[in-house]
Structure formats: structure tokens, C-alpha cells
Amino acid sequence: MARFIIDGGHRLNGSIRVHGSKNAALPILAAVVMAQGETVIKDVPRLDDVFVMLEILRSLGAKVAFHKNEVVIDPTFIHTTDVPEDLMKLMRSSIFLMGPLLARFQSVKISKPGGCTIGSRPIDFHLKGLRMLGAEIIERHGYIECRAERLQGGSIFLDFPSVGATENLLMASVLAEGETLIGNAAREPEIRDLAAFLNQLGARIEGAGEDTIVVHGVPKLQSTEFRVQPDRIVAGTLLIASAMTRGHVEIQNVRPTDLTAVIMKLQETGVQVKPNHDILEVRSQGMLKAVERLQTSPFPGFPTDLQAPFMSLLTVAKGTSIISETIFEDRFKHVSELQRMGASIKVDLRTAFIRGIPELTGAAVEATDLRAGAALVIAGLGAEGRTILDHVYHIDRGYEAMELQLRSLGAKILRVQDSLERLEAQAE
Numbered sequence: 001m002a003r004f005i006i007d008g009g010h011r012l013n014g015s016i017r018v019h020g021s022k023n024a025a026l027p028i029l030a031a032v033v034m035a036q037g038e039t040v041i042k043d044v045p046r047l048d049d050v051f052v053m054l055e056i057l058r059s060l061g062a063k064v065a066f067h068k069n070e071v072v073i074d075p076t077f078i079h080t081t082d083v084p085e086d087l088m089k090l091m092r093s094s095i096f097l098m099g100p101l102l103a104r105f106q107s108v109k110i111s112k113p114g115g116c117t118i119g120s121r122p123i124d125f126h127l128k129g130l131r132m133l134g135a136e137i138i139e140r141h142g143y144i145e146c147r148a149e150r151l152q153g154g155s156i157f158l159d160f161p162s163v164g165a166t167e168n169l170l171m172a173s174v175l176a177e178g179e180t181l182i183g184n185a186a187r188e189p190e191i192r193d194l195a196a197f198l199n200q201l202g203a204r205i206e207g208a209g210e211d212t213i214v215v216h217g218v219p220k221l222q223s224t225e226f227r228v229q230p231d232r233i234v235a236g237t238l239l240i241a242s243a244m245t246r247g248h249v250e251i252q253n254v255r256p257t258d259l260t261a262v263i264m265k266l267q268e269t270g271v272q273v274k275p276n277h278d279i280l281e282v283r284s285q286g287m288l289k290a291v292e293r294l295q296t297s298p299f300p301g302f303p304t305d306l307q308a309p310f311m312s313l314l315t316v317a318k319g320t321s322i323i324s325e326t327i328f329e330d331r332f333k334h335v336s337e338l339q340r341m342g343a344s345i346k347v348d349l350r351t352a353f354i355r356g357i358p359e360l361t362g363a364a365v366e367a368t369d370l371r372a373g374a375a376l377v378i379a380g381l382g383a384e385g386r387t388i389l390d391h392v393y394h395i396d397r398g399y400e401a402m403e404l405q406l407r408s409l410g411a412k413i414l415r416v417q418d419s420l421e422r423l424e425a426q427a428e
Helices: 022-034 048-060 092-105 124-132 163-174 189-201 232-244 256-268 304-314 334-340 370-382 402-407 420-427
Strands: 003-007 013-017 039-042 063-067 070-074 107-111 136-140 143-147 155-157 179-183 204-206 212-216 225-227 248-252 272-276 279-283 320-324 344-348 351-355 364-366 386-390 412-416
Touching: 003 370, 022 039, 022 048, 022 070, 022 092, 022 163, 022 189, 048 063, 048 092, 092 107, 092 124, 092 143, 092 163, 124 136, 124 155, 124 163, 163 179, 163 189, 163 212, 189 204, 189 225, 232 248, 232 256, 232 279, 232 304, 232 370, 256 272, 256 279, 256 304, 304 320, 304 334, 304 351, 304 370, 334 344, 334 364, 334 370, 364 370, 370 386, 370 402, 370 412, 402 412
Parallel strands: 013 248, 039 225, 155 179, 364 386
Antiparallel strands: 003 386, 003 412, 039 070, 063 070, 107 143, 136 143, 179 212, 204 212, 248 279, 272 279, 320 351, 344 351
């Protein structure tokens, strides 16, 4: 199993390009099953979750080619809508196939999805919305079966602005008969990207990125060529890593407006962030300052996916910072690992109190999920001495060759796949 060896204390400097968004690419790849003919998706990140999604599409009968960062998919030969259970368990985002497969092929069968264990993420909103579009849903023996001769447009109001439910219902309603209104919809940039893709296929969607989305159903969708938007979470991670090492980095291929909440919090710590079209320049000098309050919330608020990385930064900020996690109740698993590195953190239910210390120290730590892994990489980059980070397969689900990206900026980080006893000798 792969590990990272990180020798801290080296500033990040230079320029780097952000790859395409994982959270935008996955629903877009799922939506391709509704298209007619061959569709080309560009700037798709080479991530474990993407490989799982493509393998699922192949198992359904689609023709799939993935070269560099370009995916070509022809769904013409899909012959089954039963998503394999072993693949479904590997990735929660496989749930995105439910809406488009039901819309085009009138039926779908899935098992309950897997993914990171960061708290309860029920799919009730997905199922409730599909029922309101006329689907018959049967849940038994750990499987979910959905059927509908043709979905019917209707009004759906989400009890919570769930990103996944918004995307699934958006895809399902594209081929529904009549007009569908999705109220209290999530507003994340990835939803705008999915809607832009679907509209290029011939869908008629209005209001994506706002809290009410209107979809006018169409009988069929065509093929297209589309480029996935930049990954704002990767961009945010690089911003925070640069700040942690007191570096000076130019981050290219970003949408600064998608990171407004993160930029403002970084500036609150004393970090300089300068946007310039699709570039962010980050410079960190001197002592970092604590933030009075950081609370995760749906977009345009502070993203839950960057809560753990930002906590790593705050462990060395002067004063006491407070972080409240409002999205996932079990997203503080990284705290105990940061404490192994000397961090002073106390947790009370879904609120963490971080008292800054002068410097973290390297230690043997373990990634418990994707974003916790990124947080520990950042901690290791800024720590004194060596950090050995285990279970980095979590990180590979959301960051394309993270160690290579960081090394290009001057970080001392090495991926090894060897026994623990030989790690230090191999890193010398």
C-alpha cells in the first residue's frame, strides 16, 4: 500500500496548472449515457473515482477510451442498466447513474453506494425527487430498483440543497415530459458545469447556479465536445499549502469567484491572494493569524471539502481559531492525526477549537478519507522533520499525482510502495 514521505520546511514556489474538476467530471460522465453517438469530454482528471466511473460505463456496454485527459464515450451499445455491486461500493458518485439511466432506458438497478466515511449521506432526497417525477422505486435486499416508462415533469422542493440530489434530478428531468422545477437547489459551480454540458447536448435548462432550476424536457439528446471546469477544491488545497509553507505560487486555470469564501479566510490569516482572470497568485510571509470563526456551508459559503486542509493551516496561526462543520457530522477524523503532530485542538460535537502553536512536528499519520489526507499532506509540508503518511489511496481519489504537483513547486515528498521498515532508507 502506498505511503507518502514528506520532509517539511521547504517553501513552495513557482507556477502550477489546476486539473479539471473531479466533482464536475463524474456527473458529466454519468450524463453521457443519455447522449446519442460519440461524446468527447476534455480535461478529465486521471483519478481513481474517474476510472471506477468509466469501468461502470464499460460494464453497461458503452464504448470508452481514455487518453491523457480526454475521454471519448459512445453509449450506443449499452445493453444493461444493472450497475455492478462491486463497482458501486467503490465510489459514492456512482449514484449519479440512477437519474440518466432511468430517464433514457426506463429502468435502473443499483446497490447502496460507497465512498468516504465522513458522516451520514442518505440518498432520500434523490429517491423522493424521482418519485415526484413518476418513478416507481423498490428498495429491498440492499438494492434500489427504479422504473418509469417516461418520467413526467413536476415541482420538486429539496429539504436541503443537496448537490448530489440536485444533479441527479437535473439529469433525470432533462428527458422527462413537460417542465420540471427544482426548488431549494444546490448552487455549486459543478452544477452550472453539468447544466452547461447538458444544454450543449440539446437540453433546455435555466437557472443552474441559482436556488431554482427550470428544466424543459426534450425527447432526445445529441453528442457534443465539452471541457470540464477547473477543480476549485484542488486550487484551494494549493492555496492553503502555499500559505502553510510561507511560499509564493501562481496557480493557473482557476475561477477565482468560485473560491471567494476561501480567499477571504486566507486573507484574514494575513496571506496575500491576488486574482488575475484565471490565475491566483498567493504569497505568505510572517506570522499567520487565527480566524475568529470559520463555518462550512453550501456554496457560496466555505466548502466542507476544504475544512480539513484549512484546519492544518490554523494549527500554526497565532491565537485561537474556531471551526464549525455544518455539512457532515463525522468530518473531524483528521484531528487526532494532527494532534500526533503536536497540534492543539479540542472538539466539542461539530465545533473545533484550534490554538496555534509555533510549529508542527513530523510523525507517522494516516489518511482516513480524501480531504483528511490532503490536510495531513499540508501539515507535513509545514512541519519540522519527516512525516510518513499512510493510506494515500484516499488522496488518489481526488488529486491527480499530488506528489508530482507539489514536487514541481519545491516540496520534498515521495510516494513509496514498500514495507514500513524500508521507508526511511529509501527516502534518503
